[in-house]
Amino acid sequence: MAVSVDEAVSAGPVRDQTRPTRRLGGRGRSVLEIALLTVLAVVMLFPVLWMIETSIKENRDVYAVPAEFFGFTVTMEHFKDVFVAPGGGRSALSVAFLNSAVVAGVSTVLATVLGVPAAWAYSRFAVKARKDQLFFILSTRFMPPVVVVIPIFLMYRQVGLIDSKLGLILIYTAYNLPFTIWMMKGFVDEVPAEYEDAAMLDGYTRLQAFRRHTLPLLVPGIAATAVFALIFSWNEFVFAIFLTSSDSVRTAPPAIAGLIGGTTTDWGLVAAASVVFALPVLVFAYLVRKHLIAGVTLGAVRR
Amino acid sequence: MAFISPALLLLLAMSVFPLLWALYLSFTDYSATRGGPAHFIGFGNYTAILASAQVHQRALTTLIYVVGAVTLQTVLGFAIAYLISRRTHGRGLLTTLFLVPMMLSPVVVGLFWRFMLDAQFGVINSMLGSLGLGQVEWLTRQRTALISLIVVDTWQWTPFIMLIALAGLTAVPKYLYEAASIDRASEWFRFRTITLPLVWPLLLIAVLFRAIEAFRLFDLVYILTNGGPGVSTETLSFHVYKVAFLGFNTGTASAYGILMVLVVIVLTQIYLRYLNKLKEG
Numbered sequence: 001m002a003v004s005v006d007e008a009v010s011a012g013p014v015r016d017q018t019r020p021t022r023r024l025g026g027r028g029r030s031v032l033e034i035a036l037l038t039v040l041a042v043v044m045l046f047p048v049l050w051m052i053e054t055s056i057k058e059n060r061d062v063y064a065v066p067a068e069f070f071g072f073t074v075t076m077e078h079f080k081d082v083f084v085a086p087g088g089g090r091s092a093l094s095v096a097f098l099n100s101a102v103v104a105g106v107s108t109v110l111a112t113v114l115g116v117p118a119a120w121a122y123s124r125f126a127v128k129a130r131k132d133q134l135f136f137i138l139s140t141r142f143m144p145p146v147v148v149v150i151p152i153f154l155m156y157r158q159v160g161l162i163d164s165k166l167g168l169i170l171i172y173t174a175y176n177l178p179f180t181i182w183m184m185k186g187f188v189d190e191v192p193a194e195y196e197d198a199a200m201l202d203g204y205t206r207l208q209a210f211r212r213h214t215l216p217l218l219v220p221g222i223a224a225t226a227v228f229a230l231i232f233s234w235n236e237f238v239f240a241i242f243l244t245s246s247d248s249v250r251t252a253p254p255a256i257a258g259l260i261g262g263t264t265t266d267w268g269l270v271a272a273a274s275v276v277f278a279l280p281v282l283v284f285a286y287l288v289r290k291h292l293i294a295g296v297t298l299g300a301v302r303r
Numbered sequence: 304m305a306f307i308s309p310a311l312l313l314l315l316a317m318s319v320f321p322l323l324w325a326l327y328l329s330f331t332d333y334s335a336t337r338g339g340p341a342h343f344i345g346f347g348n349y350t351a352i353l354a355s356a357q358v359h360q361r362a363l364t365t366l367i368y369v370v371g372a373v374t375l376q377t378v379l380g381f382a383i384a385y386l387i388s389r390r391t392h393g394r395g396l397l398t399t400l401f402l403v404p405m406m407l408s409p410v411v412v413g414l415f416w417r418f419m420l421d422a423q424f425g426v427i428n429s430m431l432g433s434l435g436l437g438q439v440e441w442l443t444r445q446r447t448a449l450i451s452l453i454v455v456d457t458w459q460w461t462p463f464i465m466l467i468a469l470a471g472l473t474a475v476p477k478y479l480y481e482a483a484s485i486d487r488a489s490e491w492f493r494f495r496t497i498t499l500p501l502v503w504p505l506l507l508i509a510v511l512f513r514a515i516e517a518f519r520l521f522d523l524v525y526i527l528t529n530g531g532p533g534v535s536t537e538t539l540s541f542h543v544y545k546v547a548f549l550g551f552n553t554g555t556a557s558a559y560g561i562l563m564v565l566v567v568i569v570l571t572q573i574y575l576r577y578l579n580k581l582k583e584g
Binding site: 045118 | 304306307309310311313314316317318319320321322324325328335379383386387389390397399400401402403404405406407408409410411412413414415416417418419423424426429430432433458461462463466467470505508509512515518519521522525526540541543544547548553556557560561563564567568570571575578579581
């Protein structure tokens with residue numbers, strides 16, 4: 001019973017033709033429902049559209065009162081400012097984007113390398129108190145980050161991991177591990193254990209059997225899981241702001257948040273930076289839309 | 304087990320050990336800036352926090368925020384899912400469009416709504432103005448600030464409820480509706496006796512999940528209102544941060560944090576119990 005966005009599309013158009021004749025007033029109601037959905041969709045999407053619009057407006061249009069919806073001059077200045085420093089050279093923001101990519105990428109690889117074997121073992125072997133272990137693993141992910149960051153801060157200060165990419169990578173790996181294990185366990189469960197059993201009868205070891213028969217079938221699942229882990233690390237803010245401070249280490253979320261707070265805020269720049277920051281997330285999320293429910297519930301709900 | 308232990312070791316080092324350390328600190332008067340040795344003060348921090356009127360106020364704010372936001376999200380999310388599930392065309396496109404807010408970072412969401420809700424040049428007030436309505440100080444008045452926080456969180460997380468409700472709705476077997484329409488059951492009757500009972504267990508999981516997340520929320524408050532005006536939007540998470548990183552009362556903050564962790568553990572247990580029931584049922 002796998003419900004996905006794709007599946008939601010595939011319902012045939014047959015019902016649509018029969019409904020109006022079957023029930024009187026069906027068409028009127030249908031029109032009303034479509035109107036309501038349209039209004040809701042506009043409300044939900046307006047902030048995103050407004051952000052994109054602001055990012056390509058000149059400053060005087062950004063602060064125009066009343067707000068200008070159409071007919072403003074389009075400029076790419078703000079996007080240039082995101083990547084190029086005022087005096088030339090690379091901007092602090094572009095360094096932050098690069099840091100984000102490194103931290104999110106490496107922590108995702110680590111979480112995958114640690115999480116996939118664990119998920120496989122939880123799925124295949126009679127692990128003692130398996131359910132308790134799995135629940136324990138998931139509950140570590142529910143801890144309030146503001147609380148966890150206090151002892152982590154002290155711990156990192158002791159061992160010199162404060163304001164280092166390695167420190168962020170470690171905490172993000174731990175943060176993504178529960179998710180990776182839960183999500184991957186679901187994927188491993190879907191691959192019949194008989195494949196491995198049969199291979200073992202042919203003389204392969206358990207590990208070889210896993211590598212030759214199960215792993216190839218898991219690749220799409222691993223990719224989807226990694227993409228979610230990537231998104232979570234990319235978007236993460238609380239650990240980043242408390243554990244890093246220098247421009248050379250700071251990731252994008254605290255760097256973008258740092259654009260406000262002075263006496264004046266360059267909202268055009270904030271908008272452009274937000275667009276650049278959000279775009280890869282939306283593209284990646286679209287790629288894994290089939291697994292979105294499992295992804296956003298940390299692998300707990302999959303139907 | 305060679306496959307599991309590396310993962311468990313990392314979790315022990317990065318999640319369990321820090322919490323145990325926080326537990327130890329919570330019984331001391333340690334301060335991260337003052338340095339010096341930590342003195343054992345027993346349950347002093349805990350009694351101080353539980354008796355503090357400030358903490359009670361933050362707890363109330365958090366409660367209003369969690370209940371308000373999660374209720375709104377559930378009602379709206381379910382309504383949108385219901386409307387989408389009744390469509391035959393364009394479902395995929397609609398669903399994809401509705402999901403956008405959920406994928407954005409709270410930083411982006413917070414910043415952007417802060418800009419849109421600005422009292423002088425914000426687009427929301429501008430639209431109100433062109434409708435002939437008065438201007439609202441969204442983020443700078445005590446009551447409206449908390450409402451704004453709830454609205455923004457609702458905007459971001461309604462898609463989450465919608466997505467899960469939609470999964471439940473599309474999984475309801477069609478023959479049940481067909482049987483009901485043969486019996487000439489009214490629409491409301493069908494909704495109440497077929498749709499709701501079948502979707503409810505899954506919806507409850509989504510609601511509990513959101514409640515835990517909302518209880519932990521920090522980043523949106525930090526960006527959108529920074530706890531203000533005054534302390535009107537200070538949630539428990541935000542207050543812990545102030546005690547720990549602005550007041551540097553590490554011991555007190557640790558006790559505060561441990562109490563929050565206890566609440567989260569209770570909520571998580573309820574969540575996991577329902578999840579377990581759903582999986583077995």
